Amino acid sequence: MSRRQSTLLGFVETKKTKICSPSTTSDVHFKEAEVSEYCCSNTSSSSSTVQAADNRPIASIAFNSKTRNVDFGFYIDIATTSFSDAEKANLLRNAWEPPEDFSYPFSVHRKNNKDVKCYLSKKHFGEFRWLTYSCHLQGLFCKYCFLFAKQGGVYHQTNLNKLVKSPLNKYSKLLGKDGDLILHQAHRYHKEAVERAQLFIKKFRDPQVSIENMLDQKRKLQILVNRERLKPIIEAVILLGRQNIAFRSHRDDGFSLRDKTETNKTTEDSAVNRGNFKAILEYRAKGDPILKNYLLTAAARSTYISKTVQNDIILTIGEEITGILTEKIGKAKFFSIIFDETTDISNTSQMTFFVRKQHNIPLTNQSGNLEELQYSHKESKAGKEEGLSSLLKITKVIIKRRYI
Incomplete structure (x- = not known):
C-alpha cells in the first residue's frame, strides 16, 4: 500500500472562514434588505474582546466635537426626559454612522479551543436604519429606543438594557432566528419607540401639527373672533360718551332684536325702549350680518351688552x-x-x-x-x-x- 505523498501545503494550517447565510428581515417602518453577517459562529461566548479590523483598540479611534455631539455613548448617564427637542432631533437626524474608511470592529470569541473573530459590517447599518455605533462606549445602540423606549415586557415593567441602556459589543450573534438585532426589532417596545420618533420628527419639522399647537391656534382664533365681536360694542360706548348721550333707559334687560326674531312680530315686550346703547347696536346690526348673527346666536350670558359690561368698558376707556x-x-x-x-x-x-x-x-x-x-x-x-x-x-x- 503506497503512502500518500506529502505536499508543501501540508506544513501550513489552513483556516476556512465560515460565512453565515444571508438573512432577510423586515421592519414595519423601513425597507427590506438582505445582509450577510461576517461571523464564524452563531453561538456567543462570555469570553470576548472588541477591536478594530486593523487591530487598533476601538477607544483609539479619533472623533471630533461634532461626532461627540451625536455619539449616544456620551448621553448614557443623562435622563432622556431632560433632553430638549433640539437635542433629540439632532440625535435622530445625525446619529453617528461609520464613514467609508471606517475600520469595522470585531469581537473575539472562544469556540472549540480557538479564537473566532465576528465582525460588525456596514451592511448591518444599511439594513437596520435604527442602528447607531458609539465610539465612546464601543458598542451598538438603537437610537429610537434609547430616546423613546422606557420599559419593556407585557406590562411595561421590564428594564431595558442591551441596545438601549447598555451598548451591544458582542457581534457573534447579530442576525439569524435568534439574532440580537432581529429579536430587538421584533419587540413591541421597539415598534412603539419608532412610532414615537416618527411623530416627534413630524411635529418638530412642522409644529402646526402638534396637538398642543393646534389647540393653541384654535384658542388664538377664538380670541380674534371675540375681539371682532367686541369691536362694535366698544365703538357704541365711545360714540355715546363722546356725544354725551345717556346709555340706559328704564328697562335695560333683554334685546329687542332677538325678541322680534323669535316672534316674527313686534310684541309688547320688544316695543319697550331699552335705551340708547342697545338701540344703536340694533341699528348697526341691520347692516352688519356678523354682529347680527352674534347677537342672535350667542348665549344669554355671553352677549357682552349688559349694564355690567357697559360699566367695565367705560372704566377701561377712562383709564386709557x-x-x-x-x-x-x-x-x-x-x-x-x-x-x-x-x-x-x-x-x-x-x-x-x-x-x-x-x-x-x-x-x-x-x-x-x-x-x-x-x-x-x-x-x-x-x-x-x-x-x-x-x-x-x-x-x-x-x-x-x-x-x-
Missing part, C-alpha cells in the same frame, strides 16, 4: 384716556391744578379735577395757547376735604419732583 392725558401733562412740564365742586340733585358733592398747561405745537419746540384738560371726576360724600385729599393723591401720578 387718563393715561394719554398723563403723558401730555408730563411733556408740558409746567402746569396748574384747578378743582371745581358742585352739588347734584341728590345733594351729593361732585368734584372735578382740571389741569391747565401750555399747548405744545406738534413737530416744533414752540408753545401755543393755554389748554385745560379735565383729568378726573370724583364723588365726595364726606365733604370737600376728603375729595381734595383723594385728588391730591392723583396728582402724584403726573407731577415729577424736579418740576415742583
Whole structure:
C-alpha cells in the first residue's frame, strides 16, 4: 500500500472562514434588505474582546466635537426626559454612522479551543436604519429606543438594557432566528419607540401639527373672533360718551332684536325702549350680518351688552384716556391744578379735577395757547376735604419732583 505523498501545503494550517447565510428581515417602518453577517459562529461566548479590523483598540479611534455631539455613548448617564427637542432631533437626524474608511470592529470569541473573530459590517447599518455605533462606549445602540423606549415586557415593567441602556459589543450573534438585532426589532417596545420618533420628527419639522399647537391656534382664533365681536360694542360706548348721550333707559334687560326674531312680530315686550346703547347696536346690526348673527346666536350670558359690561368698558376707556392725558401733562412740564365742586340733585358733592398747561405745537419746540384738560371726576360724600385729599393723591401720578 503506497503512502500518500506529502505536499508543501501540508506544513501550513489552513483556516476556512465560515460565512453565515444571508438573512432577510423586515421592519414595519423601513425597507427590506438582505445582509450577510461576517461571523464564524452563531453561538456567543462570555469570553470576548472588541477591536478594530486593523487591530487598533476601538477607544483609539479619533472623533471630533461634532461626532461627540451625536455619539449616544456620551448621553448614557443623562435622563432622556431632560433632553430638549433640539437635542433629540439632532440625535435622530445625525446619529453617528461609520464613514467609508471606517475600520469595522470585531469581537473575539472562544469556540472549540480557538479564537473566532465576528465582525460588525456596514451592511448591518444599511439594513437596520435604527442602528447607531458609539465610539465612546464601543458598542451598538438603537437610537429610537434609547430616546423613546422606557420599559419593556407585557406590562411595561421590564428594564431595558442591551441596545438601549447598555451598548451591544458582542457581534457573534447579530442576525439569524435568534439574532440580537432581529429579536430587538421584533419587540413591541421597539415598534412603539419608532412610532414615537416618527411623530416627534413630524411635529418638530412642522409644529402646526402638534396637538398642543393646534389647540393653541384654535384658542388664538377664538380670541380674534371675540375681539371682532367686541369691536362694535366698544365703538357704541365711545360714540355715546363722546356725544354725551345717556346709555340706559328704564328697562335695560333683554334685546329687542332677538325678541322680534323669535316672534316674527313686534310684541309688547320688544316695543319697550331699552335705551340708547342697545338701540344703536340694533341699528348697526341691520347692516352688519356678523354682529347680527352674534347677537342672535350667542348665549344669554355671553352677549357682552349688559349694564355690567357697559360699566367695565367705560372704566377701561377712562383709564386709557387718563393715561394719554398723563403723558401730555408730563411733556408740558409746567402746569396748574384747578378743582371745581358742585352739588347734584341728590345733594351729593361732585368734584372735578382740571389741569391747565401750555399747548405744545406738534413737530416744533414752540408753545401755543393755554389748554385745560379735565383729568378726573370724583364723588365726595364726606365733604370737600376728603375729595381734595383723594385728588391730591392723583396728582402724584403726573407731577415729577424736579418740576415742583
